Amino acid sequence: MCSLExxxxxxxxxxxxxxxxxxxxxxxxxxxSALAHVNENAHLVSALITTNDGKFxxxxxxxxxxxxFSSSRESRSQILGLKYAxxxxxxxELKLPSIAAVCGHxxxxxxxxxxxxxxxxxxxxxxxxxxxxxxxxxxxxxSVMSIIRSKVGSRHxxxxxxxxxxxxxxxxxxxxxxxxxxxxxxxxxxxxMDASVKMGKRxxxxxxxxxxxxxxxxxxxxxxxxRLKGRSPLLSSL
Amino acid sequence: MCSLExxxxxxxxxxxxxxxxxxxxxxxxxxxSALAHVNENAHLVSALITTNDGKFxxxxxxxxxxxxFSSSRESRSQILGLKYAxxxxxxxELKLPSIAAVCGHxxxxxxxxxxxxxxxxxxxxxxxxxxxxxxxxxxxxxSIMSIIRSKVGSRHxxxxxxxxxxxxxxxxxxxxxxxxxxxxxxxxxxxxMDASVKMGKRxxxxxxxxxxxxxxxxxxxxxxxxRLKGRSPLLSSL
Numbered sequence: 001m002c003s004l005e006x007x008x009x010x011x012x013x014x015x016x017x018x019x020x021x022x023x024x025x026x027x028x029x030x031x032x033s034a035l036a037h038v039n040e041n042a043h044l045v046s047a048l049i050t051t052n053d054g055k056f057x058x059x060x061x062x063x064x065x066x067x068x069f070s071s072s073r074e075s076r077s078q079i080l081g082l083k084y085a086x087x088x089x090x091x092x093e094l095k096l097p098s099i100a101a102v103c104g105h106x107x108x109x110x111x112x113x114x115x116x117x118x119x120x121x122x123x124x125x126x127x128x129x130x131x132x133x134x135x136x137x138x139x140x141x142x143s144v145m146s147i148i149r150s151k152v153g154s155r156h157x158x159x160x161x162x163x164x165x166x167x168x169x170x171x172x173x174x175x176x177x178x179x180x181x182x183x184x185x186x187x188x189x190x191x192x193m194d195a196s197v198k199m200g201k202r203x204x205x206x207x208x209x210x211x212x213x214x215x216x217x218x219x220x221x222x223x224x225x226x227r228l229k230g231r232s233p234l235l236s237s238l
Numbered sequence: 239m240c241s242l243e244x245x246x247x248x249x250x251x252x253x254x255x256x257x258x259x260x261x262x263x264x265x266x267x268x269x270x271s272a273l274a275h276v277n278e279n280a281h282l283v284s285a286l287i288t289t290n291d292g293k294f295x296x297x298x299x300x301x302x303x304x305x306x307f308s309s310s311r312e313s314r315s316q317i318l319g320l321k322y323a324x325x326x327x328x329x330x331e332l333k334l335p336s337i338a339a340v341c342g343h344x345x346x347x348x349x350x351x352x353x354x355x356x357x358x359x360x361x362x363x364x365x366x367x368x369x370x371x372x373x374x375x376x377x378x379x380x381s382i383m384s385i386i387r388s389k390v391g392s393r394h395x396x397x398x399x400x401x402x403x404x405x406x407x408x409x410x411x412x413x414x415x416x417x418x419x420x421x422x423x424x425x426x427x428x429x430x431m432d433a434s435v436k437m438g439k440r441x442x443x444x445x446x447x448x449x450x451x452x453x454x455x456x457x458x459x460x461x462x463x464x465r466l467k468g469r470s471p472l473l474s475s476l
Contacts, residue, residue, distance in 0.1 A: 119396065150392065176391075199401075212372055212399060212400055218383070
C-alpha cells in the first residue's frame with residue numbers, strides 16, 4: 001500500500017500497488033505508521049516527499065470498502081471518515097516540510113491529501129486533480145473542507161469545488177494549486193528532492209516550523225484539532 | 239527614529255536614522271505619536287505614506303533591546319510584543335488610506351508593518367521582503383499572523399512564511415504582495431504621492447473608509463481587537 005525509504009537525507013513515501021490507491025482503514029494505517037516513523041526521525045532529514053507509482057496518486061476514500069456489507073455501511077462510513085481525518089491530521093502535524101510529488105490522478109480525498117502537504121509538484125503529462133464530490137453528490141465535513149479552503153485561493157475555490165473542474169498540471173500551476181510542473185515522474189521526484197535538500201540547508205528548527213504551520217492555518221488547526229492535548233473526542237476514540 | 243511631514247495634502251512618515259530601523263518601545267512610541275497626529279488631521283489630507291531613508295525600511299523587532307539584560311529578557315519580550323501589536327492596531331485604525339513606500343529591506347516585523355498598510359509600492363533595485371521567523375526559529379502570535387494571512391494570497395502564503403523566501407520587488411509584485419514597482423526611491427515616493435492625490439479627489443468619507451477596512455479584514459479586526467470599546471485587556475494595559 002505504501003513504502004517508505006530514506007534517500008540523501010530525505011524521506012520518500014510512495015503510495016503503491018494496483019489500482020487507484022484508495023484509502024481505507026488498512027491503507028491509512030499503513031501510511032500513518034510511515035508518517036509516525038518520519039516524525040520520530042524528523043530531526044535527521046530535511047523533508048518528506050509523498051509520491052506514487054502507477055497511474056494514480058490516490059482517488060480518495062475506498063467507497064467499495066464502505067459498501068462491502070450493507071448492514072455495516074453506516075458504521076464503516078463513520079470509521080473511514082474518522083480514519084481519513086486522522087490521516088490529514090498526521091500530515092499537518094509533520095515536524096518537517098512536506099512535498100506531494102503528484103505523478104498520477106488525484107481526486108477527492110486523494111486531492112485533499114495532496115493539498116494537506118506544504119507544497120505540490122506535479123507531472124505534466126499524466127493525471128489530473130479533481131474534486132469529484134459535486135459529481136458524486138456527497139458532502140465534505142468542515143474539518144476536511146478547511147484544508148481545501150486554506151490551500152486553494154479564493155479565485156479558484158468555487159471552480160475547484162462547486163465546479164468539479166479537472167485540472168491538468170499546467171492548469172493547476174496557473175491556479176496556484178501546484179507549485180511546479182515537471183516533464184515526467186523521474187523529474188518531478190528529482191525536483192522535489194532538490195527542493196528538500198535546499199530546505200535542509202536552511203537548518204530550520206523543526207518544532208518552530210510546526211508551530212508556524214499551525215499558526216499559518218488557524219482554521220485547519222482549530223477544525224482538525226491539531227496538537228490539542230486530549231484531542232477532539234471524535235478522533236481520540238481511535 | 240521617524241519624522242512626519244505634510245506635503246501637497248499628503249502625510250509622509252519617514253522611518254529614519256542609522257541602521258535597520260528596528261522597532262523597540264522608544265521607536266514605536268515615536269511612530270505611534272506620528273500616527274495619532276495623522277489620525278487627528280485625517281480630514282485635512284488624502285493619505286498617509288510611510289517610507290524610509292537609508293538601506294532599510296525596517297528589519298522588525300529590536301531583539302538586542304529585548305536581550306540587553308538577561309534578568310529582564312522575558313518581561314522585555316512581553317512588552318515589545320504588546321507595543322508591536324499596538325503599532326499594527328494603529329496602522330489598521332488609520333482613518334485614511336495608507337501606502338507603504340518601501341525603499342529598502344523589510345523583514346519580519348518590518349515586513350508585517352508594511353503589510354498592515356492598505357498598499358505597498360516598492361523600489362525595484364534595493365531591498366527584499368523576507369519573513370525571517372522560520373530561519374530564526376520563532377513563532378508568530380495569531381493576532382499578528384492575521385495580518386499576514388489577510389494580505390498575502392493563499393498561493394504564496396506557505397512560501398512566504400514556511401519557506402522564508404526573499405522577495406525582490408519584481409518577485410513581490412508577481413506574487414501580489416506589492417502593488418507597484420518603481421526605479422528608485424524618488425520615483426517610488428512620487429508614485430505614492432500621485433496615488434494619494436488621486437485618492438484625495440474621490441473625497442471619501444473617512445469614517446466609512448475605516449469601517450470598510452475593518453469589515454474587509456474581519457480576522458484582523460477580531461484578533462487585534464480593533465476599535466473595540468475597552469479593547470482586549472492585553473492591549474489596554476499600555
